[in-house]
Amino acid sequence: MAVMSSATDTSPAGRTAGSAFVRACRGQSVPHTPVWFMRQAGRSLPEYRALRAGIRMLESCRQPDLVTEITLQPVRRHGVDAAIFFSDIMVPLDAAGVELDIVAGTGPVVAEPVRTLADLDRVRPLDPAAVSYVDAAVRMLTAELLDKPLIGFAGAPFTLASYLVEGGPSRNHTQTKALMYGDPQLWHALLDRLADITLTFLKVQIGAGVSAVQLFDSWVGALSEADYRQYVQPHSRKVLDGLADAGLPRIHFGVGTGLLLPAMAQAGADVVGVDWRTPLDQAAKQVLGHPVQGNLDPAVLFAPWEVVEREVRRVLAEGRAAPGHVFNLGHGVLPETDPTVLTRVVELVHTLSAR
């Protein structure tokens, strides 16, 4: 799976190797700071809501034409530097046979939570053929995107486990932690299976032509650093190390991870995603040598434009402390966001950062 990046390499990874996004992920010089938004493809866009009307979330993820169109919508509208593949972290679990749904306004709901050794049998390995629609959509997208990178993604083992064990979204992750502390052997067996599923899912996306991957461990900020290192890091490392041969940038992101950033970098990330609570210059010191991604507070987009502009300037200035900076929000675009503000942020980032 080795990836070349010479001028003669016409593969999607080769065509995008000179993009500002991929170069920033590698800590190389860039013409401007690249920018994209987590959850850029989604409910903040009226054209998305129109396309999705009457189609369930998981069903929409299985339709390559629809996935392609939804992925391209924010690229056309905002002029972002990268596309993020339209799918969900629960897609590989659904494809692996776990009974679940994604409920609008709630999130993933799992029919029968996984809490015992017997339950673990329901978490089967992922057959790449069960996500052939992902392979098809990535190929359609890279043919359209040409030299603009497509970011593939997956949920990290801890965040996937939290949905499986809780049975749905959770504030305190009590059941998840009860299993983690109460039956470490079962916990590690579950996370190992989830790491294998995630690895298979990301390899399908890489084989089809994505230019980078992001591993979302959205809820891992619920753990202390010591618990992260003991109960989670080995499994995230299995995923990230398992992709090393591809030679593509690996971004690793979680929310509330100010104290976990060094450990997350050490899990095998190239680029460390940072939420809005940790200034990027502080984050850069913690993950010395790694480019960073982030971290405008998504709620700032609801403030007057002068505030948005001031905050964008601050994030750009703090990002200069790292060897590379990919501008993003500190978490996903909130559904009520005015999309015209997102477009203005892209223009502002490009203008202010032009070298």
Ligand code: CP3
């Ligand atoms: O970023 C993008 O634009 C690409 C698509 C994407 C979705 N989910 C589409 C989606 C990505 C990258 C994700 C990742 C994801 N899914 C994460 C990690 C990122 C993060 O936000 O922390 C998590 C934790 C999930 C699980 C999940 N799926 C949640 C929490 C929700 C929102 C529930 C709600 O409705 O408030 C979903 C559903 C979902 N995934 C939607 C979209 C566009 C909304 C569903 C809809 O439009 O019907």
